[in-house]
Amino acid sequence: MMNSLYIAGEWLAGQGEAFQSLNPVTQQVLWAGEGATAAQVESAVQAARQAFPQWARRTLEERISVLEAFAAALKNHADELARTIGEETGKPLWEAATEVTSMVNKIAISVQSYRERTGEKSGPLGDATAVLRHKPHGVVAVFGPYNFPGHLPNGHIVPALLAGNSVLFKPSELTPKVAELTVKCWIEAGLPAGVLNLLQGARETGIALAANPGIDGLFFTGSSRTGNHLHQQFAGRPDKILALEMGGNNPLVVDQVADLDAAVYTIIQSAFISAGQRCTCARRLLVPQGAWGDSLLKRLVEVSSTIQVGAFDQQPAPFMGSVISLGAAKALMDAQEQLLANGAVALLEMTQPQAQSALLTPGIVDVTAVAERPDEELFGPLLQVIRYADFGAAITEANNTAYGLAAGLLSDSEARYQQFWLESRAGIVNWNKQLTGAASSAPFGGVGASGNHRASAYYAADYCAYPVASLETPSLVLPASLTPGVKMA
């Protein structure tokens, strides 16, 4: 039995279901262990609760120094961490290395954000001083997705710890090895026992953690399906803070632009980076009807068919690795088949070259003729094209989704961008830039089915602490003039 859980500063074996993580290309077992049971979740909550007051009472500078030691530990283990991310998710090493860099950069950005958004302010108000300070919520649960198993949980954990919370980390069951290594970096940084606890496990562990009455909040990054479920579970609990970062069915509208190749390159970076497994990936490409749109698509297909796809450590490096699992590859192939059966036309068919590997080649399907297009996030390298008659119709189609994470416009017209910005409904609206690769120095979150108005990244500080407004004066003084109807004599 492997010691897969980290509770109260001790590694111990899970007593729940056994599970494994696999290299999605070779199916080699990378990690095997057991998940946490509800009783183990409870003991982790107790440990976090016990550790919370002391951690919260440390000065901000003391907490920052632990965070900086964590950044140093990440740098010490950067190669090992990038390799682990690559082998467990399938993403190429060059891309896994950028994920580690984002994790390191998160520390300084979170400190800056904490000071700017949740710092301390004071000023005179009448005969007192009005002071604004912030307090941590207490014990918070962090749920991570598999597509950025290091960077995205880190985007909740770092600001949560900085604000003085203690944390229960439930990573994706598909990427336990990255989570374990991340926690080891925190241990190396000297984080006190109980302040961060690792609860490995699949859905059952997640369900037990979300339902535990001892948590004060839950910060979630994952699918809209799970996020919605959590939102329902937290209904009627205004005492708990819930931050949901969920999926998208993101539109990228292409106007007739002068540089066709620049448009094609930007579309590829938007749709196929990370094998289409970014929440910000373009899922729907809106292309004008007519000859220019035809030539854009011809060139897009031509270039996309030369994209290098391969194992995470293949040399020369591929652009795209695999999707996360054979199951995910099958679901995507089935979704493509369903679209084709419903009237879509394959411009470049997505293929799975080897049945026992989760590598998929990029796919582009024209779904204009599909009568009822499913408003679903297809989390992989499958781009759906919709041809539009005029710009107004393109905007209507772009907004034809319950999601609202990212939307983009490729256009040489500033007036069209202004119209697009005003009329599109999403938390990220880009002009002539790829949809993916959002900056941690900006807020990151969506509307509609993509989030619950608690943006992450630079604004994560907002949901990690609550404001306390105080009116303060060192001695109690009777006012010179009393309110009518009160006599002190």
Ligand SMILES: NC(=O)c1ccc[n+]([C@@H]2O[C@H](COP(=O)([O-])OP(=O)(O)OC[C@H]3O[C@@H](n4cnc5c(N)ncnc54)[C@H](O)[C@@H]3O)[C@@H](O)[C@H]2O)c1
């Ligand atoms: N908006 C963002 O910031 C963002 C970023 C990355 C990924 N995503 C989204 O994440 C999804 C991919 O990630 P995923 O497939 O790992 O997500 P997921 O929803 O399947 O899982 C996320 C986490 O929730 C847990 N979980 C699953 N069911 C649960 C339940 N009923 N109760 C409690 N916990 C449960 C999982 O074990 C995992 O830890 C995509 O939809 C993507 O768009 C969003």
Ligand SMILES: O=CCC[C@H](NC(=O)CCC(=O)O)C(=O)O
């Ligand atoms: O898969 C979803 C996240 C994708 C990524 N976004 C960020 O990294 C946001 C910044 C942050 O959280 O610090 C992207 O846009 O590529």
